[in-house]
Amino acid sequence: MIKTKTLRFLLENTLFVWLGLAFILWIGGDSVILPEWIQVLGRSHPLILHFPIVLILFGVLFFWIPKIDQKPDLKEFGELSLLAGVNFAGITVIAGLVLAQEDYEGNALEWHQNAGLLVFLGGVLIYFLRNQSKKILQPSSLALALGIVLTGHWGADLTHGENFLLAPLMDEEPELIALSEAEVFRDVVQPILNTKCVSCHKEGKIKGELRLDHIEGIQAGGETGPFVTAGDLANSLMVERINLPLEAKEHMPPKNKPQLTEEEKSILMDWVIAGAKFDQKLMDIEPESELFVLASQKFETETPFEFAAADPDDIEELNNFFRKVEPIYPGSPALVVSYFGISAFDPSSLSDLNKIRQQVIQLNLNKMPLQNVDLSIIRDLENLQELQVNFTDLNSSQLDLISQNSSLKSLSISGNSVDSDGLQALSKMIQLEELFVWQTGLSDQNEKKLMVALPDTEIDFGFDSQSVVYELNSPKIESDKDMFGDSTLISISHPIATAEIRYTLNGDLPDSLASQRYQGPFWVNKSAEIKARAFASEWKGSPESSIIVFRAGNPPKELRLLTEPNPNYFGKGNITLIDQVKGKNNHTSGEWLGYQDQNAEFEIILNENQKPREITISMLYHEGAYIFPPTQVQIWISDGGTWNRVVNEIPDQSTQILPSRFEALTYTLPKQDFSRVKVQVNRITSLPKWHPGAGSKGWVFIDEISLLN
Known part of the structure; x- marks a missing residue:
C-alpha cells in the first residue's frame, strides 16, 4: 500500500504535468492535431467536472475550521482532498480545452475557458500556500468558490442556453401575443428552434458551422447546405435532418435530446412550403392552411378590438x-x-349594416353599381379599416362622404374617375396607410399633388403595362360548406376587378376560351373539384386555385372498421367516416382516421332499399407530413354471399411536396342489388427517393365516405 507521503508527492508533481499540458493547449490548441482517442477524453469533460468541484469545495472548507492546526489528522485529510480535487480539475481543464476544438466558439466559451483555467491555477496556488495565514487563505478560498460557481454558470450557458443557472430567478411572465399581431417566424417557428435546436447551434457552440440563434445564421446555412430553401423541402437541410430515423447519426435533434413533436415538425415544414419568410404575419396566411390552424392555437384569440361581438x-x-x-x-x-x-x-x-356598425372593419363593394347611392353608412362604420370600392362609378360627393370616416387605413378606388373635387376629398385622408387609385384619370400633376398631400401614405397609381407583362394572382374560391346536403353556394373573387375568371368543376385546368366564365355566385349539387384562373388583357393568366366540395349523400346503416387506425389519429372511430363532418385541412384536428402500419379496410352495411350508384372517399394529402395518395383502392360488393370486386384502381402518385389539401376519390358502383360494400385503401409502405424521408412508411388519412343513389 502506497504511503500517504508518497501519494502526496506523486499528486503534487502531477499538478505540474497538468499545468504544462493546459498551457500548451490554451496557447496553441488550434494548431495541434489531436488523435481520436484524445477527442474521446475531451468529450468526457461534462462527465468528470462534477468530481473536482466537490473535492475542491470540500478541501477549502477545512480552512474555516477553528484551530485546524491543532488537529493534524483532520488537516491532512483536508489537504489531500484539495490536492486530489485540483488534480482532477487539471484533467477537466485539459479535457475542456480538447472539447473546445469541436464546433465551439464565441464569448461564452472564452469566459468559461478562462474561468476554468483560473480556478485550476487558483487551486494550485492555494494548495502550495496552505500553510500561510488564515487572513490570506480564507478570502482566497472564497474567491475560489465564487470562481467555481461562475465557471459552472458559463458552462451551463454553453450546454443548456443563456442564463440557464439563473433562469428560475429571472423567470418572467410570458408576453401574451394577440393572434392579429403574431408573426410566423418570430412567434411560431423561432420558439421551436430555441427549445429543440439552439443549444447545439449558437454562439459558443456551432455544430456543423450552423447558427440558429439569429436570422443571419439561419439564412447562411451550415457546412453541408442551406438550412432552409424557400418553398423547397427537398433542398432544406432542416427538413432532411428532422425526418431522418431517430437512430440515424445525423437525425436532429440528437436522440439523447428532447425530440420534435409531430405538430412541431408540421409547423416547420409548412413554414418552408409557405416560403420560409422571416417577417410574415400569421394573419397573412390562408386561414384554411394547416400552418394557420396549428399556429393560431398558440395565441390569444382575444383581439386588440375593444368592441363586443355582434349578435350571431x-x-x-x-x-x-x-x-x-x-x-x-x-x-x-x-x-x-x-x-x-x-x-x-x-x-x-x-342600411342593414347598421346592426353591425361597430364590428365591420373591412367592406368590399367592388363592381357594385354605386352611382348616386347614399353612402352615409360608410361614414358611420365606426371601426372600418379597409374599404374596396373599385369600378363602382363613384362621384366626388361620395368620395367626400367616405373621407369623413377617420378610421380608414386602406382605400381602393381604382376604376373610378377622380376630378378636382374628388382629389380634394382624398387629400384630406391623412390617416390612410395605403391608397389604390389605378385607372382614375389622374394627371401626372395631380398625382404629385396627392403625394404631397399624403406624405405618409403608400399610394399605388398602377403602372404602364406596355413593355412588361405581369402574371395575375390566383382567384379566391369560397364555398358555404365543404360538405353539403343538397347544394352549396360557390363564389369566386379576384382583387383586380377587371380580371375575367374562368372555372371548371371536374378538376381540369381552366383556359381563357373554352372554360365556363364566372359571372356571379353559383350553386353546386354534387361533389366537385373546382378550379379557377384569372385572365386579363396585357396580363399573363394566373396560376390555378382550387377547392373540393363534398356532397354528404345517404348515411348507411353501419360502418365497421376491419383494421384499426393509428391510436394518435383515431377520430371518433368508425363513426368518423359517416358522421357527415368534414375534417379540417389539418391531420391533427381530430376528424381524421390515419393509417401507417396497415392498410385502411372497412365494411359498409347498407340500409334496406338503399341502392348507391356512386361512392366517394374523402382523403387528405400532405407529402410534407408523409401523407400520400393511396397506392391502390379496391372495392367489393356483396348481397350476403360472395364478395365481388368492382373497383381496382391505382391512383396517381405524388412527384413533389405540395401544401396540405383535400382530395375526393369517386367511383361508380354497378347497377345491381347488394347490401354490403367493402373498401380497402392501401398506404404507401416506403416513401420515394425524392422525399426527405425516403424509405420511411407513409400514411393515408380518410375522414368521410359518401354514398349517392
Missing part, C-alpha cells in the same frame, strides 16, 4: 346570396362584409 342572429340574417358577413378570423368580433352579384345588388341593403 344578426350575422346569420345578414348573410344571403348577395352578401357575405364573416369574422376576420375564427373567434374574432371584427367582421368582413363582401357584396357580390351586380344584378342582385339593392342599394337600400347597405
Whole structure:
C-alpha cells in the first residue's frame, strides 16, 4: 500500500504535468492535431467536472475550521482532498480545452475557458500556500468558490442556453401575443428552434458551422447546405435532418435530446412550403392552411378590438346570396362584409349594416353599381379599416362622404374617375396607410399633388403595362360548406376587378376560351373539384386555385372498421367516416382516421332499399407530413354471399411536396342489388427517393365516405 507521503508527492508533481499540458493547449490548441482517442477524453469533460468541484469545495472548507492546526489528522485529510480535487480539475481543464476544438466558439466559451483555467491555477496556488495565514487563505478560498460557481454558470450557458443557472430567478411572465399581431417566424417557428435546436447551434457552440440563434445564421446555412430553401423541402437541410430515423447519426435533434413533436415538425415544414419568410404575419396566411390552424392555437384569440361581438342572429340574417358577413378570423368580433352579384345588388341593403356598425372593419363593394347611392353608412362604420370600392362609378360627393370616416387605413378606388373635387376629398385622408387609385384619370400633376398631400401614405397609381407583362394572382374560391346536403353556394373573387375568371368543376385546368366564365355566385349539387384562373388583357393568366366540395349523400346503416387506425389519429372511430363532418385541412384536428402500419379496410352495411350508384372517399394529402395518395383502392360488393370486386384502381402518385389539401376519390358502383360494400385503401409502405424521408412508411388519412343513389 502506497504511503500517504508518497501519494502526496506523486499528486503534487502531477499538478505540474497538468499545468504544462493546459498551457500548451490554451496557447496553441488550434494548431495541434489531436488523435481520436484524445477527442474521446475531451468529450468526457461534462462527465468528470462534477468530481473536482466537490473535492475542491470540500478541501477549502477545512480552512474555516477553528484551530485546524491543532488537529493534524483532520488537516491532512483536508489537504489531500484539495490536492486530489485540483488534480482532477487539471484533467477537466485539459479535457475542456480538447472539447473546445469541436464546433465551439464565441464569448461564452472564452469566459468559461478562462474561468476554468483560473480556478485550476487558483487551486494550485492555494494548495502550495496552505500553510500561510488564515487572513490570506480564507478570502482566497472564497474567491475560489465564487470562481467555481461562475465557471459552472458559463458552462451551463454553453450546454443548456443563456442564463440557464439563473433562469428560475429571472423567470418572467410570458408576453401574451394577440393572434392579429403574431408573426410566423418570430412567434411560431423561432420558439421551436430555441427549445429543440439552439443549444447545439449558437454562439459558443456551432455544430456543423450552423447558427440558429439569429436570422443571419439561419439564412447562411451550415457546412453541408442551406438550412432552409424557400418553398423547397427537398433542398432544406432542416427538413432532411428532422425526418431522418431517430437512430440515424445525423437525425436532429440528437436522440439523447428532447425530440420534435409531430405538430412541431408540421409547423416547420409548412413554414418552408409557405416560403420560409422571416417577417410574415400569421394573419397573412390562408386561414384554411394547416400552418394557420396549428399556429393560431398558440395565441390569444382575444383581439386588440375593444368592441363586443355582434349578435350571431344578426350575422346569420345578414348573410344571403348577395352578401357575405364573416369574422376576420375564427373567434374574432371584427367582421368582413363582401357584396357580390351586380344584378342582385339593392342599394337600400347597405342600411342593414347598421346592426353591425361597430364590428365591420373591412367592406368590399367592388363592381357594385354605386352611382348616386347614399353612402352615409360608410361614414358611420365606426371601426372600418379597409374599404374596396373599385369600378363602382363613384362621384366626388361620395368620395367626400367616405373621407369623413377617420378610421380608414386602406382605400381602393381604382376604376373610378377622380376630378378636382374628388382629389380634394382624398387629400384630406391623412390617416390612410395605403391608397389604390389605378385607372382614375389622374394627371401626372395631380398625382404629385396627392403625394404631397399624403406624405405618409403608400399610394399605388398602377403602372404602364406596355413593355412588361405581369402574371395575375390566383382567384379566391369560397364555398358555404365543404360538405353539403343538397347544394352549396360557390363564389369566386379576384382583387383586380377587371380580371375575367374562368372555372371548371371536374378538376381540369381552366383556359381563357373554352372554360365556363364566372359571372356571379353559383350553386353546386354534387361533389366537385373546382378550379379557377384569372385572365386579363396585357396580363399573363394566373396560376390555378382550387377547392373540393363534398356532397354528404345517404348515411348507411353501419360502418365497421376491419383494421384499426393509428391510436394518435383515431377520430371518433368508425363513426368518423359517416358522421357527415368534414375534417379540417389539418391531420391533427381530430376528424381524421390515419393509417401507417396497415392498410385502411372497412365494411359498409347498407340500409334496406338503399341502392348507391356512386361512392366517394374523402382523403387528405400532405407529402410534407408523409401523407400520400393511396397506392391502390379496391372495392367489393356483396348481397350476403360472395364478395365481388368492382373497383381496382391505382391512383396517381405524388412527384413533389405540395401544401396540405383535400382530395375526393369517386367511383361508380354497378347497377345491381347488394347490401354490403367493402373498401380497402392501401398506404404507401416506403416513401420515394425524392422525399426527405425516403424509405420511411407513409400514411393515408380518410375522414368521410359518401354514398349517392
